[in-house]
Amino acid sequence: MMGRYWANAFPIAAVLLWGGNAVVTKASAGVIGAAEIAFWRWLIAAALLLPFAINPLRTQWGDVRRNLGKQAILGLLGSALFPTLMYLAASHTSAINMGVIQSLMPIMALGLAMALFRQRFSAVVWAGALLSLLGVAIVVTGGSPARLLARGVNPGDAIMLAATACFALYSTLVRKWRNDLPQVTNLFLQAAFASAVLSVPFALTPRVGINAGNVAIVLYAAVLASIAAPLLWMAGIVRIGPARAANFFNGLPVVAAVFAVLFLGERVTLAMLPGVVLVIGGVMLAERYAARPLGSKAG
Template identity: 45%
Template sequence: MAYLLPLAAVLIWSGNNVVNKLAVGVLFPAEIGFYRWVLAGALLTPLMAPRLWRFRHQVKPLIPRIIVLGLLGMAVYQTLAYYAATMTSATNMGIILSLMPLMALGLSSALLGLPLTLGALVGAVISLGGVVLVVSSGDLAALVARGINQGDALMVLATFAYAVYGVLLKRWQPPLPAMLLLYLQVLVALVALFPLLLLSPQRGASVEAVPLVIYAGVLASMVAPLLWMQGIARLDPSRMSLFFNLMPLLTAVIASVLLREQLTWAHLIGGGLTLAGVILAETWRRPLRRAAGVSLPGSADS
């Protein structure tokens, strides 16, 4: 049952990649990035404000860590994704997020001392190959010559931010109810993004903007992060993040229906590689330390 948590979260976030793209021309990135947290905060405050008062003594020493988590997971990741949507496709955004396992594997090993498995390592490399194929549109020489475009680069930074968020959340494991922890991170995002809203151009509210903000503010901002945090409490970050490999496939399907984005052979093969990576990582659990004869950080013989 623990695997259903990240799967449901990834499904919601896949839809949010499409919402990010749909928001282009309707709301500026700073607008939807701020308004989604306003909606989430407004819905959570009546429920969480009394609980926050009861847990105020437990919360106080955790404030620095909550600020870091809120900035990484709610402010930096989400805002970079909105700006990336103005310069790249929803399909590319979903596929780039499959870099998450490779990033989380290295961070988990370095920060948590978790042992790597051959399947996880090889699966992450296969996923990386799929991402490179998509970002290059099947032309690796052109990618080397012109480099990665700005939208794809922003998604790489956003993905790294969320990988760090997941690993820190697992390492710190703040002893607070999940909903309260989510609420506190929403408050951090509101404070952090308000200056950006003031400095950015604004289009204002419109009929087209309302469903986009509702999806982002309720499902993507409240339901999916809660599912993800619950999953991290049961599974290690590297295994959790491997579910991001399903996002390319889910995003591509949704984008092809709603945005009419055309799937190329590079998308199909690259998406297939990322899916193969998650299957390999979940079925091949042989410890890397025993197979390669090397010690890992945190291992008994290191």
């Protein structure tokens, strides 16, 4: 029984670190540019991962070479585009909104699985998706979804939606492109490709450099959000399975909101609470029925 509880600690720790990253990302706005922090984040991560990845790179070079193209695409989506868009969004929206929107990732991944791989899902799955979207609309409009018709989507929220779509596509392709390489090697390859791609906007945009005011933010992003959280998440999936691990991911908007209130002084209004409940409930409903063959009965 104790072993089961300890196994749950892995995905819980990952979600706590990702929730904290929403706060850190918001805190980065104004102290370091989006392209700059994204570049340093993945360059540092690649450097830290290299000693652990070097042996598999040598002994499994054949597998590495066959998967280089796929890892490059994954690095572009999950390590370059996703965080860079998050950093851009942070200048225009709150950490609470970022956490809530990011929690739509499983719903987006289901839609991509249907579009790209012709998977079919029941009406209940799409009902859950609609509930989640309604919940996001309530949160980002402060409890008045009708504002979307009058004012449109906040630029920061729109950018965060694009970031989440990139990560959903990344997650979908990761499942499709599984390989026999150690997870640390895959992470290194993606980090290396991301830092190479991000070196271009890094060189072309104004830079402030790593200094006393942003070094903690950069290190959190590079070490805890980029290395520790993914490895903890994968360890949790191995121990408790993807379905149970997904239940912990659904707590991300709550974690992000609590951290945003504690560390950034953001406010959660009563009007936003039904939206958070709808987001979490809708995602859980969709995930539960997506795991069942079409036409099966609920247990």
